[in-house]
Amino acid sequence: MRRFTLTLCLCVLLLPAIPSRAQDVAPLPSTRIVVATIPEALTDAERRELEAWLSNMRKWQRTDKHWHNEPAHDPFGRIVNRPMKPEAPAWLEARCAAIAPEEMKTLAGPLGAACRVKAGFTEDPVADAIRASTAAARREAEKVVKNTFLTRVHIDGLWTTTSTDVRMYGLVGSHISLVDVGRVQFFGPPGVIVLSVPTSSGTRELRAGYTWGISIRLADVRLFAPSKNLTLFLTVTKVWVMGGPIGRLAPGGVDIAGFSLAPRKHR
Numbered sequence: 001m002r003r004f005t006l007t008l009c010l011c012v013l014l015l016p017a018i019p020s021r022a023q024d025v026a027p028l029p030s031t032r033i034v035v036a037t038i039p040e041a042l043t044d045a046e047r048r049e050l051e052a053w054l055s056n057m058r059k060w061q062r063t064d065k066h067w068h069n070e071p072a073h074d075p076f077g078r079i080v081n082r083p084m085k086p087e088a089p090a091w092l093e094a095r096c097a098a099i100a101p102e103e104m105k106t107l108a109g110p111l112g113a114a115c116r117v118k119a120g121f122t123e124d125p126v127a128d129a130i131r132a133s134t135a136a137a138r139r140e141a142e143k144v145v146k147n148t149f150l151t152r153v154h155i156d157g158l159w160t161t162t163s164t165d166v167r168m169y170g171l172v173g174s175h176i177s178l179v180d181v182g183r184v185q186f187f188g189p190p191g192v193i194v195l196s197v198p199t200s201s202g203t204r205e206l207r208a209g210y211t212w213g214i215s216i217r218l219a220d221v222r223l224f225a226p227s228k229n230l231t232l233f234l235t236v237t238k239v240w241v242m243g244g245p246i247g248r249l250a251p252g253g254v255d256i257a258g259f260s261l262a263p264r265k266h267r
Helices: 002-017 044-066 092-097 109-119 125-142
Strands: 153-161 169-181 184-187 191-198 204-221 230-241 254-263
Touching (some): 044 109, 092 109, 153 230, 169 204, 169 230, 169 254, 191 230, 204 254
Antiparallel strands (some): 169 191, 184 204, 191 204
């Protein structure tokens, strides 16, 4: 009995010196779990109010981006006052403040779109699309278009006189335009043309003439090419025949009109 008691006392004394197995095991790493806040559902009245505000905001954004740093114009070109920025519903700010920024970027529905618009136009996809479209249109309008000198060289043909009973026909010729005023081009140096003119014996002969007048652009046409490559003009000029007067032709020239073709300009 005494031996058992000594053994029990010895075990009690040595027990604190035995390391615990629980202390040898390292604690497991903890992972933070973020529970997304669920915004309150919109009532029917709030949804209608929010959708109406979003529609007005997008219209205002289009106008603001289209006339950025410029006076706004109506369809007739008159300067008009810019529309005022629509006021957001009074309850929207508090509702958006309850949504985490990370969740706001992906939140679907009108509430997510409205909160992104209110947070800043740069975060709204509609505003970004409008800005990109406007910038592309401005770059296209400011693009420098280069045309070669050949676009001013006209090939003339199918001409006939208009103001005399002495009928002359322009067969083939050429002229160079130097000044454009809208659809009208004015000749630079006089053009030249081969004419079929009547003679005193009742026959016809070929004479050279020089012309001076205007060409009016009619339409772009396609000739021996997969796309439109030429421009058709109506040309109205005065023609002077070389080689002396013919019949009753006036020395001041004769009115003549016809068609001409020139390489199409890039407009």
